[in-house]
Amino acid sequence: MNGEVLGRAREDMLKAERDLRALTEGQNRELRAVLRDLAYRLAGEEIETIRHSDPLAPDHWTPERWGEFFRASRRVHQDGWNNPKALADEPRQAQAAIGRLQEERRSVQGRLDAALGEAERLRSGRDGSRKGPQVTSAIVFPEIPRKPPARHAVQLGIGSRWRREAMVLYLMAALGRSVRLEILDAVGQSEGVGGRSGSLKRVFASGLVPGGFVEEAVLAMKLSRGPTRLAVVRLSERGQELARSLGWEPVESEWGRLLRLHEGEVQEAHTTAVLAFAFHARRRGWQAQVVPEVEGTAQPDAVVERENDRAYVEVELGNEKPEKWRNLSALQGFVALCATTEMRRAQLVAECKLYRLAGRATDLETLIQFSGGATNGRLWVEEWQVG
DSSP, X not given: OHHHHHHHHXXXXXXXXXXHHHHHHHHHHHHHHXXXXXXXXXXXXXXXXXXXXXXTXXXXXXXXXXXXHHHHOOOXXXXXXXXXXXXXXXXXXXXXXXXXXXXXXXXXXXXXXXXXXXXXXHHHOTTSOOSSOOOXXXXXXXXXXXXXXXXXXXTSOOHHHHHHHHHHHHHHHHSOOOBHHHHHHHHHHHHTSOTTOHHHHHIIIIIITTTTSEEEEEEXXXXXXXXXXXXXXXXXXXXXXXXXXXXXXOOOOHHHHHHHHSOTTTOHHHHHHHHHHHHHHHHTTOEEEESOOOSSSOOOSEEEEETTEEEEEEEEXXXXXXXXHHHHHHHHSSEEEEESSHHHHHHHHHHHHHTTOOEEEEEHHHHHHTTTTTTTTOOOSEEEXXX
């Protein structure tokens, strides 16, 4: 039975894709027809003159070539090619036609997204459950408006795609989230689909990034098995404006905070490591903040908290001086550190024990390797006391 349902969902998905492709091709033909009709009304003699040297004109013109033609053709002919009264209505008619075509395209895209989402849910299980990484604490999203604000509607989706776009905006604006995978996981958990599904990835690729609402980058750091990359995002000024129009006053993003306070552009690997640690801490049910403000000489990279347990953490990539560990221990009574690799963690723990400092430690390799929950939600790999 499940196979039949999945088969029908796949057929619906393929049909939606074919419909979208046909709609796109039809839009191109209709838009060209609108432009061609408008060109003949504005400057029919000029078009015929051009066709003597280029018989395929204007059907094969690019948008740039159309722009050159209309900018050069400013006069209104009074002969049989033009009717000044009808000409006055042409811009409005053309704009209305373009608007209708855009609305039809968005409608088909919405149906396609819905079909893809249904197929993903069926692949994951009829109740939406799936194996693999999950955000431990589900985020409660606010009520999402049925449609995006009118001034941004052309760049954004409709239906499920718009709802997911708005959820992404909320996570970035209200919570300052910057790790793209974490954002998609949270939306996917709420929607009952996998965070790595194509329908969710298109939330960024189809609307938010091309529309200029979100800026993105790929950061990197080195682990034992080679470089590890992390896709990060933040709201542009336009994205912040959109968030405010939805009632969400943007806070500083974690990526932006590291850039501002921690030389994030210069220390790309360290920025990557801090963001990755915060992401994996939240995945295990901890609250996390990067570059917290504290009193004293300590300058921790992050703070994590769960119930009555709080730890200010150094995310360490290089060789550390004893003063940093002593300052951190003076702040909270123990050292909390995150290294990049298991080997480096063992070295740093040995240093702290040598200085007779109690503490707890983890490393990014272990957190990444067991991101699916094999550590039973445990953030710290080891803890120790000193006599």
